[in-house]
Amino acid sequence: MRVPFTWLKSYVPELESPEVLEERLAGLGFETDRMERIFQMPKGVVYAQVLEAHPIPETHLKRLVLDAGRVVEVVSGAGNARAGIGVALALPGTEVKGLKVGERTIQGVVSHGMALSPRELGVGEYGGGLLEFPPGALPPGTPLAEAWPEEVVLDIEVTPNRPDALGILGLALDLHALGYSLVLPQVRLETEKVPLPFGLRVDDPQGAPHFTLSYASGLQVGPSPLWLQRILFACGMRPISNVVDVTNYVMLERAQPMHAFDLRFVGEGILVRRAKPGERLVTLDGVERELHPEDLVIAGYRGEESFPLGLAGVMGGAESEVKEDTRAIALEVAQFDPVSIRKTARRHGLRTEASYRFERGVDPLGQVPAAQRALSLLQTLAGARVAETILEEGSPQAPRPIPFRPDYANQLLGTQYPEEEQLAILRRLGCRVEGEGPYRVTPPSRRLDLELEEDLVEEIARIQGYETIPLDLPAFFPAPDNRGVERPYQRERRLRELLSGLGFQEVYTYSFMDPEEASLFRLSPPPWRLKNPLSPEKAALRTHLFPGLLKLLRENLALDRPERALLFEVGRVFTKEGPWAREETHLAGLLFGEGLGLPHGEKLSGYALLKGLLEALLDQLGLDLGVEAHPYPFLHPGVSGKVWVAGEEKGFLGQVHPEILKALELPPVHIFELSLPLPERPFRFQDPSRYPLALRDLAVVVPEATPYGEVEALLRQAAGPYLESLRLFDLYQGPPLREGEKSLAFHLRFRHPQRTLKDEEVEEAMARLLAALRARGWDIRG
Numbered sequence: 001m002r003v004p005f006t007w008l009k010s011y012v013p014e015l016e017s018p019e020v021l022e023e024r025l026a027g028l029g030f031e032t033d034r035m036e037r038i039f040q041m042p043k044g045v046v047y048a049q050v051l052e053a054h055p056i057p058e059t060h061l062k063r064l065v066l067d068a069g070r071v072v073e074v075v076s077g078a079g080n081a082r083a084g085i086g087v088a089l090a091l092p093g094t095e096v097k098g099l100k101v102g103e104r105t106i107q108g109v110v111s112h113g114m115a116l117s118p119r120e121l122g123v124g125e126y127g128g129g130l131l132e133f134p135p136g137a138l139p140p141g142t143p144l145a146e147a148w149p150e151e152v153v154l155d156i157e158v159t160p161n162r163p164d165a166l167g168i169l170g171l172a173l174d175l176h177a178l179g180y181s182l183v184l185p186q187v188r189l190e191t192e193k194v195p196l197p198f199g200l201r202v203d204d205p206q207g208a209p210h211f212t213l214s215y216a217s218g219l220q221v222g223p224s225p226l227w228l229q230r231i232l233f234a235c236g237m238r239p240i241s242n243v244v245d246v247t248n249y250v251m252l253e254r255a256q257p258m259h260a261f262d263l264r265f266v267g268e269g270i271l272v273r274r275a276k277p278g279e280r281l282v283t284l285d286g287v288e289r290e291l292h293p294e295d296l297v298i299a300g301y302r303g304e305e306s307f308p309l310g311l312a313g314v315m316g317g318a319e320s321e322v323k324e325d326t327r328a329i330a331l332e333v334a335q336f337d338p339v340s341i342r343k344t345a346r347r348h349g350l351r352t353e354a355s356y357r358f359e360r361g362v363d364p365l366g367q368v369p370a371a372q373r374a375l376s377l378l379q380t381l382a383g384a385r386v387a388e389t390i391l392e393e394g395s396p397q398a399p400r401p402i403p404f405r406p407d408y409a410n411q412l413l414g415t416q417y418p419e420e421e422q423l424a425i426l427r428r429l430g431c432r433v434e435g436e437g438p439y440r441v442t443p444p445s446r447r448l449d450l451e452l453e454e455d456l457v458e459e460i461a462r463i464q465g466y467e468t469i470p471l472d473l474p475a476f477f478p479a480p481d482n483r484g485v486e487r488p489y490q491r492e493r494r495l496r497e498l499l500s501g502l503g504f505q506e507v508y509t510y511s512f513m514d515p516e517e518a519s520l521f522r523l524s525p526p527p528w529r530l531k532n533p534l535s536p537e538k539a540a541l542r543t544h545l546f547p548g549l550l551k552l553l554r555e556n557l558a559l560d561r562p563e564r565a566l567l568f569e570v571g572r573v574f575t576k577e578g579p580w581a582r583e584e585t586h587l588a589g590l591l592f593g594e595g596l597g598l599p600h601g602e603k604l605s606g607y608a609l610l611k612g613l614l615e616a617l618l619d620q621l622g623l624d625l626g627v628e629a630h631p632y633p634f635l636h637p638g639v640s641g642k643v644w645v646a647g648e649e650k651g652f653l654g655q656v657h658p659e660i661l662k663a664l665e666l667p668p669v670h671i672f673e674l675s676l677p678l679p680e681r682p683f684r685f686q687d688p689s690r691y692p693l694a695l696r697d698l699a700v701v702v703p704e705a706t707p708y709g710e711v712e713a714l715l716r717q718a719a720g721p722y723l724e725s726l727r728l729f730d731l732y733q734g735p736p737l738r739e740g741e742k743s744l745a746f747h748l749r750f751r752h753p754q755r756t757l758k759d760e761e762v763e764e765a766m767a768r769l770l771a772a773l774r775a776r777g778w779d780i781r782g
């Protein structure tokens with residue numbers, strides 16, 4: 001937002017300098033992007049009155065006779081060059097934009113200077129016509145540098161929660177809270193009791209919660225005075241006419257957009273409604289637009305028929321705009337639904353000063369005061385006659401009181417601000433303070449961001465200055481229900497660190513999926529679809545993570561041919577539990593390609609490698625992994641298992657189903673997916689035993705279909721209390737074993753925690769093992 005220093009100083013006269021203002025605004029939370037000095041008027045540019053304007057035959061040019069303190073003739077090709085207006089005249093010898101103006105003969109006419117456009121004068125970007133001033137604005141021949149002095153403009157960043165600061169008055173009120181005196185503009189309005197020539201209907205009160213319509217007649221449309229044009233140019237807007245300029249001026253002053261409709265095109269009145277299918281409107285920028293049924297429009301009506309006059313809160317229509325011959329207007333000042341305005345502006349690619357403010361919200365009680373301010377200026381600048389009655393639809397709600405405790409503010413901030421000082425700050429901000437501990441504080445209606453007691457505490461800190469808050473920690477502790485809130489994030493971070501240490505690479509995929517892809521991945525249709533998806537491929541919320549990993553692998557294989565890939569993702573999935581949505585966090589992993597080299601030249605790959613990596617991950621967390629055969633529709637029928645972690649069912653592990661791989665044109669891929677959080681098992685430190693180990697090896701011959709977990713469980717149960725650990729070190733099939741058999745070879749470690757084991761005790765444990773194995777029908781490989 002552009003803030004002219006002199007305009008703000010007219011409301012806050014004690015402001016020291018632009019540099020001090022920049023510092024004050026930064027302390028209030030408004031950073032200055034840049035500060036620039038504008039309106040360096042060239043010497044030799046004077047105010048001149050156009051006395052006569054004569055077309056030059058067979059050209060688009062005109063011969064202007066000017067009063068510039070003396071009669072001067074110039075040639076101009078501007079379309080708006082006409083008798084009666086004031087212009088900026090560069091006399092011969094003046095340097096404008098690096099070029100020296102001289103006397104030239106054009107089409108047989110000697111031009112003694114040059115009438116300037118805003119761009120040529122350096123006050124704006126518009127170069128399509130002359131800069132117009134009202135007649136008699138200055139004595140002819142007055143140097144413009146005297147009447148149009150240099151200005152300093154601060155371009156500040158206004159946060160989305162402070163729409164009131166998009167008006168100069170909002171900033172002035174904040175500076176007043178710092179202790180500066182405040183001079184508010186006086187509204188002097190004389191009204192007449194005349195009947196209104198129009199009506200007002202609001203068919204969409206949700207889109208327009210508050211709508212007002214005022215009547216002004218007897219207007220003399222013409223150029224605005226110098227002071228008003230100067231302000232608009234400084235704020236980056238082009239002056240149009242006194243009527244339009246007043247509406248823009250009040251918008252910039254109060255952050256309340258408004259629009260004036262030429263009464264000749266309103267019909268019987270104004271109707272606020274949604275657009276009809278196929279309806280079209282030519283907006284002020286000259287573009288014909290097809291309206292969307294969700295667009296909120298301002299329409300005129302005659303009987304039951306209505307016709308669009310403008311896009312509500314975004315841009316008016318070209319037909320009903322104020323023109324030179326406009327004599328009466330209907331002045332709209334309204335509050336619109338921010339979401340509706342934002343969607344309309346985005347649909348039509350329109351970003352206007354009005355939509356920018358409506359999208360963030362306007363003061364719900366500010367419409368009538370803003371209308372009265374604009375009408376009073378129209379009386380002064382355009383000779384308007386104003387009707388006493390203002391049509392009004394909607395009942396805006398006043399802000400609710402907020403309980404406030406000064407001691408709580410000090411406790412929250414860790415400060416010792418006096419109570420009266422805190423209350424004085426709130427009053428200077430425009431709050432009404434009632435009661436006695438806790439106080440009831442009613443914020444001004446313009447402050448849409450003040451809803452909670454903590455918001456008021458933040459205001460105290462902001463006005464006092466954040467630098468006054470002590471650096472030591474506050475002497476209180478968080479509420480008990482806030483303790484431990486970071487634990488899930490810490491656990492997820494630990495998982496990420498461990499997986500990265502095991503060689504996995506983390507990836508992120510979209511939380512959205514194509515509903516049509518559910519059958520491809522042999523999944524149930526997603527229960528939750530988006531009403532306004534970014535694209536058809538992102539029209540539903542995902543139920544699993546592994547499809548995203550597979551598609552990511554396919555995309556990377558299309559770009560390159562990596563030998564292997566080891567990926568993981570931690571992300572949200574969305575399922576349904578009864579009628580309710582259920583959001584869960586999952587961990588998924590993917591293994592593709594060559595496996596891991598082992599010390600003796602062997603290689604571990606595929607299912608065994610991924611299961612081993614998952615075991616290593618859980619082992620670091622003190623958890624046990626269990627896998628049992630279970631058919632999943634998206635996994636290979638022979639390599640599909642249900643995963644148990646510390647006795648809890650947590651997910652699946654296996655090879656992707658061949659039909660999915662064929663459809664995606666992928667080689668064999670192994671995946672796992674677990675639901676989080678994983679069980680927690682506290683770590684306990686245990687002194688290493690000082691007593692020696694007793695080591696034994698044992699090879700068990702079992703049927704090929706026997707799960708490893710079944711063999712391990714029997715060994716642990718039969719070995720007795722002194723078995724410290726067992727580890728599989730060999731899997732063998734082949735002669736001399738019979739077909740359909742396999743040999744599992746284990747390292748067994750026995751140890752007593754308090755003494756040395758005797759050989760007899762170890763042999764007794766081994767004897768129990770052998771007896772249990774033979775009782776089960778299994779054999780021992782010699």
